[in-house]
Amino acid sequence: MSRAQQKERTRKAIIEAAFSQLSAEKSFASLSLREVAREAGIAPTSFYRHFADMDELGLTLVDEAGLMLRQLMRQARQRIEKNGSVISTSIETFMEFVTGNSNVFRLLLRERSGTSAAFRAAVAREIQHFSAELAHYLRKETACPDDLAQLQAEAMVTLVFHTGADALDAPPEQYAKLSNRTIMQLRWLAHGAASYGRHKLKD
Amino acid sequence: MSRAQQKERTRKAIIEAAFSQLSAEKSFASLSLREVAREAGIAPTSFYRHFADMDELGLTLVDEAGLMLRQLMRQARQRIEKNGSVISTSIETFMEFVTGNSNVFRLLLRERSGTSAAFRAAVAREIQHFSAELAHYLRKETACPDDLAQLQAEAMVTLVFHTGADALDAPPEQYAKLSNRTIMQLRWLAHGAASYGRHKLKD
DNA sequence: ACTTTGAGCTTACAACTGTAAGCCAATTTA
DNA sequence: TAAATTGGCTTACAGTTGTAAGCTCAAAGT
Incomplete structure (x- = not known):
């Protein structure tokens, strides 16, 4: 798999993870970078390879x-x-x-x-x-x-x-x-x- | 000042502090017990003398x-x-x-x-x-x-x-x-x- | 006058947060 | 093939959080 493809894939995984954690009881503001990263299957700091911050x-x-x-x-x-x-x-x-x-x-x-x-x-x-x-x-x-x-x-x-x-x-x-x-x-x-x-x- | 009066007073102070911390950039969910207590002029744990929790x-x-x-x-x-x-x-x-x-x-x-x-x-x-x-x-x-x-x-x-x-x-x-x-x-x-x-x- | 009550305090702890520094290994480029 | 790039990792740190345990001491109750 190409480098770019893989990157896009985990990017999607992050987005997916974030959406899936939203619920009636949990708003975007109450998501944590670490939680999202965990569910996306990456290390917390790897998050920054895709987004500058949660915003x-x-x-x-x-x-x-x-x-x-x-x-x-x-x-x-x-x-x-x-x-x-x-x-x-x-x-x-x-x-x-x-x-x-x-x-x-x-x-x-x-x-x-x-x-x-x-x-x-x-x-x-x-x-x-x-x-x-x-x-x-x-x-x-x-x-x-x-x-x-x-x-x-x-x-x-x-x-x-x-x-x-x-x-x-x-x-x-x-x-x-x-x-x-x-x-x-x-x-x-x-x-x-x-x-x-x-x-x-x-x- | 009577005991009950004083209690009511700091209770008001807590409520006051909470309201004053709300803003366009800060929602109730993003208030912390400690911040509120600090602004109300009491120790964090004293908060519990008035409310069971932030909810x-x-x-x-x-x-x-x-x-x-x-x-x-x-x-x-x-x-x-x-x-x-x-x-x-x-x-x-x-x-x-x-x-x-x-x-x-x-x-x-x-x-x-x-x-x-x-x-x-x-x-x-x-x-x-x-x-x-x-x-x-x-x-x-x-x-x-x-x-x-x-x-x-x-x-x-x-x-x-x-x-x-x-x-x-x-x-x-x-x-x-x-x-x-x-x-x-x-x-x-x-x-x-x-x-x-x-x-x-x-x- | 003696006891009880309770608001407020200090200290302490375990959990979690965001993120900086730097290494590794695999892909991409030259 | 050699060099450069980069996505992901581990480790580490400093800060914040909620709250448990227990003390103090002034007011209220007896």
């Missing part, structure tokens, strides 16, 4: 999470084309993401309000992508001005994220209820924005 | 924060009586709270999705109070069914909290813009809920 690893994890989010959007896009309903399709897709990759979602959720400004900015960027994408659809469907669509999309994403967070602490039999509640909220938003949209946005 | 202190802080939130609601109630506009008065009051007690708000914001289930539950309870109170007003103003008012209030609180979080990372000259954006979103919600409310809520 650099953390940003990598956030990027990785953002990537998954973008894959999710692609998936949602296809479903919307087929299904038609933007709102319920979006939230269904998102809930699948949350329940299927709860640690990844938790990372975004926590670092969004974490102690590192860089992390917060990184997460905000990823979420921004997400809602811009949604705004695109809203524009197409409701034909409202760009900034209104964006504002509407941001509100929707906020509500959906919050529902995802709730789902993490709820038993699975409540997922449907949570989704339905959120769908109702999103419909209110869409309806309100459509009929109330003529009012100008002040700044 | 117990944390729950106390959350309760304290909830108290401030409830005081805030009382204040908002008065303002609403006088001013009339539920939405803009509410968010203005809330933004004052966020900017004036940013560490307290940050505590709630972070522990809402933190690593302790007990903390999460405690914060959820406080926020629940908050939105129930808002629901009360919505019911009075829009005369819609109880569960719809509650659902609407929860959406509103979610959006307002999120705006508060944004404000923490934004320069003060953007507060007005953030507020206006959120007011717009809340109006959409209110408008949508009012005209769309006849549709039944499934579960």
